[in-house]
Amino acid sequence: MQEDLLHFIWRLNKLPTDGLYTVNREQVVILSPGTHNHLAGPDFFNANLELDGQLWAGNVEMHLKSSDWYAHHHETDENYNNVILHVVWKDDVAVFRKDGSQIPTLELSHYVSTALLERYQQLMEKSKSTFINCEKDFKHIDAFLVENWLHRLYIERLEQKSNLIMDLLRQSQNDWEAVLFVLLAKNFGSKVNGAYFLDRAKALDFSVVRKVSQDAHQLESLFFGHFGLLADVDCSDAYFISLRTEYEYLTAKFGLATCSGKPEFFGLRPANFPTIRLAQLAKLYARDAQLFSKLMQAATVEELYKVLEVGVGSYWDTHFTFGKASRQTKKMLSKTIMDLLIINTIVPLRFCYAKHLDRDWNEDLIGLVSNLAPEANSILKNFEKIGSKTKNAMESQAKLELFNNYCSKNKCLRCAMGVHLLNRNT
Structure with missing residues (x-):
């Protein structure tokens, strides 16, 4: 099990609407799970809860075990002083803030449905011969969902490529x-x-x-x-x-x-x-x-x-x-080489240049890359083997992003398709 499952459960409210209690028998009512934080600091910002009828607003931190709080040295980190609830799979030790006050702990293992856990296990069990965890279900996922997720992944890939460009601009004093x-x-x-x-x-x-x-x-x-x-x-x-x-x-x-x-x-x-x-x-x-x-x-x-x-x-x-x-x-x-230059140099640079000029870039760049043939490599061949044919370079770039930064790292619960598969029938 990974912490991503706890994030999924909390973010999508997969817990009972009533009958939730901390390990110290304080009743928990989740009014808002807060904003998921993918950077340093607590996992969810600005959550709203009721603990034994008292309204609390603050941050929520999640771990597989309560003792991970100390393994990660949160007890000495002021960034965690505003944590109002510690959400864990197993509670094995009481946890305290830097000021010595105890943090209420919610142990999820008592509240998560068997159906969801079975679905999670099926999704994450990957044999050595498997390309990606969800390959048996991939071609059955709603086409509209896949299309929208691939579009988002392509933008994510452009944003990652823009990091090098922005570094080069700083080094060259904005010499495009x-x-x-x-x-x-x-x-x-x-x-x-x-x-x-x-x-x-x-x-x-x-x-x-x-x-x-x-x-x-x-x-x-x-x-x-x-x-x-x-x-x-x-x-x-x-x-x-x-x-x-x-x-x-x-x-x-x-x-x-x-x-x-x-x-x-x-x-x-x-x-x-x-x-x-x-x-x-x-x-x-x-x-x-x-x-x-x-x-x-x-x-x-x-x-x-x-x-x-x-x-x-x-x-x-x-x-x-x-x-x-x-x-x-x-x-x-x-x-082929010109296509690669357009994909890897020209489009990312135009993406950054349009943002620099505060111009709309979306339609023009998506149109350009969608008119290029998809790349040819082993990753895309494997996607085709599981029933996902790649139509153009935008899709090929998106699938490379999907495989390299989600599938190969088992980040299924940060993937729209993984969340869809886990969310059904639960």
């Missing part, structure tokens, strides 16, 4: 173009090099990118050098030598710090090599000086594709790495 560059670099790096590209992009003063962006050769040399692809390479290729020479000049001119790391090639298909991704990123910035404004103003997915549709310089048409020629191919950004 610099933030766009860092986010693009991160996502051009994909899963393998994303974290490394993010760190290197944050370490590059974007004013230098602005100053050299009109010279494609300088921009390429800056990117390849700063991201660690020009050091410790034994290559006599004329193009490589010219890049390294140019980067040495830029390093001296702008006082650039030496890069000690380098990106990974292992496990990547040649089209996804960091050399190709950086060549495409350089081409994008060399081609378009108004990149941020165009990406913020594009009204449709097709307009975004036109902005992002970019290839590489002529050298990379016949190379995947420095000094090793290959069959000539046009290495354009694929639709």
Whole structure:
């Protein structure tokens, strides 16, 4: 059993309407359960109760055992001085506030229905071969409920992604173009090099990118050098030598710090090599000086594709790495990569930018992401196996949020679908 069950019981009033008593036989009447608090502090704020006919207003704290009060050191924490009721599954010790006064304790194990406990046990019993706890019931849940919950989960995912954006804005003194560059670099790096590209992009003063962006050769040399692809390479290729020479000049001119790391090639298909991704990123910035404004103003997915549709310089048409020629191919950004850039960079940035300008963002952004194909990964394949087909990128993002932050953490009672399943027939 988890404390989430106690929260569920209290929040949705799954207790008898009369005949409730504390362990010291004080009659309890719940007038209002209060506001559920998911942050630090008591579990419910501003509850209203009657204890033996006396009206109380304050906070409610919940634990599986009364002694958890002391295990969590609440007796010394002033934030818990306004707790008017301690709600527990099992009472094993009296609890006191910091000022020494005893807190009334309600022991739920005497009052919860057997039907609810059986339903909870069925929901939470997960075998090793199970994808998610509710997989047998998932496809039978009301479609309207699922649709609304997925919509909320997508907004939740956007809000989480906005945390990085807000941090970057603070670091760059609200330079939105610099933030766009860092986010693009991160996502051009994909899963393998994303974290490394993010760190290197944050370490590059974007004013230098602005100053050299009109010279494609300088921009390429800056990117390849700063991201660690020009050091410790034994290559006599004329193009490589010219890049390294140019980067040495830029390093001296702008006082650039030496890069000690380098990106990974292992496990990547040649089209996804960091050399190709950086060549495409350089081409994008060399081609378009108004990149941020165009990406913020594009009204449709097709307009975004036109902005992002970019290839590489002529050298990379016949190379995947420095000094090793290959069959000539046009290495354009694929639709899949552009979709991922829209999902992970452009839409979250537009979400934050619209809020910054105090503009309505909901309809436009939901429309954009709903017109993109869903991502393809093992999590979404498993959802399809249990009867939940993913229609678009908004749903795929929402399901990733659902699995990663609810299902895999057994937070069923914080999930609208889990609450629905537990709430029926009880």
